[in-house]
Amino acid sequence: MRRIISVLVENEPGALSRIVGLFAQRNYNIESLTVAPTEDETLSRLTVVTDGKPETIEQITKQLNKLIDVVKLVDLTEGAHIERELMLIKVKAHGALRAEIKRTADIFRGQIVDVTSGVYTVQLTGTGEKLDAFIDAVGESTVLEVVRSGVTGIARGEKVLSL
Amino acid sequence: MTEGKQVELLSGADMVVRALADEGVEYIYGYPGGALLHVYDAIFRQDKITHILVRHEQAATHMADGYARSSGKAGVALVTSGPGATNTITGIATAYMDSIPMVVLSGQVPSRFIGTDMFQETDMVGISRPIVKHSFLVKRAEDIPEVIKKAFYIAQTGRPGPVVVDLPKDITDLTKKFPYEYPGKVKIRSYNPPQKGHTGQIRKAVDLLMKARRPIIYAGGGVVLGDASDQLTRLAKQTGVPVTNTLMGLGSYPGTDDQFVGMLGMHGSYTANLAMHHSDLVLAVGVRFDDRVTNSTSKFCPTAKIVHVDIDPASIAKTVPVDVPIVGPVLSVLKEMNDLAVASAGAQDKEALSNWWKQINEWRSGQGGLFPYETAEGIIKPQQVVQALYEVTKNDDAYITTDVGQHQMFAAQHYLFNKPNRWITSGGLGTMGFGLPAAMGVKLHNPDATVACVTGEGSIQMNIQELSTCRQYDLGVKVINLNNQALGMVRQWQTMQYSSRYSHSYMESLPDFKKLVEAYGHVGITVTEAKDLMPAMEEAFSLKDRLVFLDVAVDTNEHVYPMQIKDGSMRDMWLTKTERT
Numbered sequence A: 001m002r003r004i005i006s007v008l009v010e011n012e013p014g015a016l017s018r019i020v021g022l023f024a025q026r027n028y029n030i031e032s033l034t035v036a037p038t039e040d041e042t043l044s045r046l047t048v049v050t051d052g053k054p055e056t057i058e059q060i061t062k063q064l065n066k067l068i069d070v071v072k073l074v075d076l077t078e079g080a081h082i083e084r085e086l087m088l089i090k091v092k093a094h095g096a097l098r099a100e101i102k103r104t105a106d107i108f109r110g111q112i113v114d115v116t117s118g119v120y121t122v123q124l125t126g127t128g129e130k131l132d133a134f135i136d137a138v139g140e141s142t143v144l145e146v147v148r149s150g151v152t153g154i155a156r157g158e159k160v161l162s163l
Numbered sequence B: 001m002t003e004g005k006q007v008e009l010l011s012g013a014d015m016v017v018r019a020l021a022d023e024g025v026e027y028i029y030g031y032p033g034g035a036l037l038h039v040y041d042a043i044f045r046q047d048k049i050t051h052i053l054v055r056h057e058q059a060a061t062h063m064a065d066g067y068a069r070s071s072g073k074a075g076v077a078l079v080t081s082g083p084g085a086t087n088t089i090t091g092i093a094t095a096y097m098d099s100i101p102m103v104v105l106s107g108q109v110p111s112r113f114i115g116t117d118m119f120q121e122t123d124m125v126g127i128s129r130p131i132v133k134h135s136f137l138v139k140r141a142e143d144i145p146e147v148i149k150k151a152f153y154i155a156q157t158g159r160p161g162p163v164v165v166d167l168p169k170d171i172t173d174l175t176k177k178f179p180y181e182y183p184g185k186v187k188i189r190s191y192n193p194p195q196k197g198h199t200g201q202i203r204k205a206v207d208l209l210m211k212a213r214r215p216i217i218y219a220g221g222g223v224v225l226g227d228a229s230d231q232l233t234r235l236a237k238q239t240g241v242p243v244t245n246t247l248m249g250l251g252s253y254p255g256t257d258d259q260f261v262g263m264l265g266m267h268g269s270y271t272a273n274l275a276m277h278h279s280d281l282v283l284a285v286g287v288r289f290d291d292r293v294t295n296s297t298s299k300f301c302p303t304a305k306i307v308h309v310d311i312d313p314a315s316i317a318k319t320v321p322v323d324v325p326i327v328g329p330v331l332s333v334l335k336e337m338n339d340l341a342v343a344s345a346g347a348q349d350k351e352a353l354s355n356w357w358k359q360i361n362e363w364r365s366g367q368g369g370l371f372p373y374e375t376a377e378g379i380i381k382p383q384q385v386v387q388a389l390y391e392v393t394k395n396d397d398a399y400i401t402t403d404v405g406q407h408q409m410f411a412a413q414h415y416l417f418n419k420p421n422r423w424i425t426s427g428g429l430g431t432m433g434f435g436l437p438a439a440m441g442v443k444l445h446n447p448d449a450t451v452a453c454v455t456g457e458g459s460i461q462m463n464i465q466e467l468s469t470c471r472q473y474d475l476g477v478k479v480i481n482l483n484n485q486a487l488g489m490v491r492q493w494q495t496m497q498y499s500s501r502y503s504h505s506y507m508e509s510l511p512d513f514k515k516l517v518e519a520y521g522h523v524g525i526t527v528t529e530a531k532d533l534m535p536a537m538e539e540a541f542s543l544k545d546r547l548v549f550l551d552v553a554v555d556t557n558e559h560v561y562p563m564q565i566k567d568g569s570m571r572d573m574w575l576t577k578t579e580r581t
C-alpha cells in the first residue's frame, strides 16, 4: 500500500537524520522524501512516500510520532488530498522535434524554462503518473536528464496540518 | 530570574555540574579525558555531587543503569569524546532495549573542529542515534541548564530511555561565564507522554476480564518502570486471576504468592506457558510481546482475546494483533481497572475460574513445582546455588543483578522476588558484563542493602576490571559465580541443535578467581563440593562490608529447562533433555 505521510518536525539540526535513520533502522521503505521550512520558522514540513502492509504503515506512523522532534503527522492518503511533484527535464530539441516537444509540453501544461539551439528544459508539475506519462510521450531516446523533486501533498478541503 | 536575587555567573563546565546537582543527582560515574578537562576541573571544585571513577566507560553506563533500575531515577554517566564515547555504546543500547532512564554526558571536540576528524572526534550523536530516546548536541553554553533539564525530563517520563548530551569542549570553557538558573520545569511541545488511558477501552477490558473463564495476567517491565506493582497485585487479588511475569517483570507481582505461576516464555515455567496457551483472555500489562515470550506469533494463544496496556502506542499490536488496546500509564490504567472491577465483582463466573485453577494446579503439581530439576550426587547443580543464595538472603530485601547466560535464567527461575526493582538484569539486549557494574550502582546508593550479582565465568570477565573500582569505593557486593567452565548457554544450544559440536563455547585458561579477587583486595571463596555450598554462602553474606566472590564449580552439562521449541506455540517445550510436550 502506497502512503503519503506528512510530518511537521522541529526545525532542529539532526531532526532529519533521526527520521531517515528510523526508516533505515526499522527496514521501512522510502520512495521519496521532501523537506522544507514552513511559514513558521521553527517548523519544517516533511513529506515521505512509503509503501508497506497496513501493520507496517501503522508502525511507521507510531514510530515517527515517538521521535521527540516530530510535532505532528498525518497520513494524507487516508483522506482526499492533493499530491504534486515537480520535474525539470532536459530533452533534445532540434529539427522537427522542437515543435513536437513544445506541443507535448503544452498538452501536459508544462513550461519550457530554458532553451538552447538543441535542447529544451521543460518544467512540469503533477502527480508522479503524469510526469511518467510525459517522459513516455516525448520518448526515452530524446531525454537527456531528469530531475524530480519527490512528492509533496496537502489535504483537500478545510483540514489543515498545523500546530 | 527572581528579582532581587543575585545572578550567578558560571562557566559552561560549572553549569554542567551545578545543573546535575540541582537535578538532585548524587553520584555520577565516569572517566576523564581531553574533551572533558574543563568539566573535571569543575567537579574538583565542588562537593555537591560525587564522581565515581570506573575502570572502563561501559561500566559507567551499567552502573548508572543499575542505579536507575533500583530507584526509577535516571543514572548519569560522564565520558570523554572518541573512545570514551564509543565505549558507552553497549551500555546505552542495554538501557534502550529495557527502557531504562539514563543520561550520558559525552565530551566532544571544540565546535569549530567538528567534522575535521580531529584527534578523538567521533560523531556521538550519530553513532548513538538508533539506541537513544533522544540526544542533544549543545551549541551554546547558555543552553546547558535547559538541555540538561530536558534530558532528564525525556529520560524519565513516558516510556523511559537513555538520552545523550554531547558537549563540545569550547562550550565548557572555564573563562567564559554566563548567568545560571536551573529551570524548574520544561515543556516540549512535540513531546507529550500519555497521562491516562481511554476510559471506554478500560471498561471493555474489565468487562472481558470479569467474564473470562480462563484469564491470565501477563505483566512485564512496564509495571516495574511505571511503579504499578501494588495496583497489579490488587487487581490480581481481587479477581483471583493467575499472574505470570516476563523476565523484566519479575518482582512486579510477589514471587512467593500462590497466584504467581512463574516466568513465561522461552525458559518460562510449564505452568505459565500452558496457562497462556489455553487462556481465553490475556491481560498484558507493560509488556511488548517479545519473541522470547511469544514463540511463533502465528500460534500465540490461539483461543485468547488480548487486552494490552502500555504507555507506548508503538508497542501495541507490533508483533501480535490486540483486541483491546489501551495506551496509558500502567499505574493509572490499573487503578481505574481496579475500581471498575470492584463494582462488577458479581459478573465473574466463579465456577469457571475455580475450574481454571484446578487445571493450573494440576499442571503445577504434575511437574513437581514451577521449575523442577534433578540433583545428582557429587555435583553441584547451578539451580542449587541460586536456591542457596535465596535461602540466605530472602529476608534481607536483597537486590540481585545478573549477567547473561544460563546462570541468568536459573536466577530468574529460582530466586523469588516479592518486590519490584530488586531484580536487575539485561533482558532486551542480553549484555554479558552487565551484572557487576549494575550491582555496584545499586550498592553505592543503598550502602546498607544486600546486593548480589549472579554471574558466569564467561560474563564476569567482560567487566572484571571493576573489582578495582569496588576496592576504591568499598563496594561490598557479593559475586556468585556459577562456574560451569563453559559459555553454558551457547553450549546448551550447540548440544541441542549442533550435535554437540562445541565451537568456541569453552572457557579455557580460566583464572584462579580466588587469587584474582584477592589481588584486587577482596575476599575469594572457592566451592567445589556440595556440602560446602551453604556454609560458604552464609560466610559470604556474613562479611557485610566486604566484596566476596564466591566461585562455585557447577555442572557443565546442565541445561535450562523448560525451553520452548522454535516455531512452535507457547506450549511447545523441551522439559528435560529427552522429554517434550
Ligand SMILES: Cc1ncc(C[n+]2csc(CCOP(=O)(O)OP(=O)(O)O)c2C)c(N)n1
Pocket: B403, B404, B405, B406, B407, B408, B430, B431, B432, B433, B455, B456, B457, B458, B459, B460, B482, B484, B486, B487, B488, B489, B490
Ligand atoms: C556481550 C555478549 N557477547 C556474547 C553474548 C552471547 N552469549 C549469550 S550467553 C553466553 C554464554 C555466557 O557464558 P557464562 O557467562 O559463563 O554463563 P553461563 O551460560 O555459562 O551460565 C554468550 C556468549 C552475549 N549475550 N553478550
Ligand SMILES: [Mg+2]
Pocket: B405, B456, B457, B458, B482, B483, B484, B485, B486, B487, B488
Ligand atoms: Mg559459564
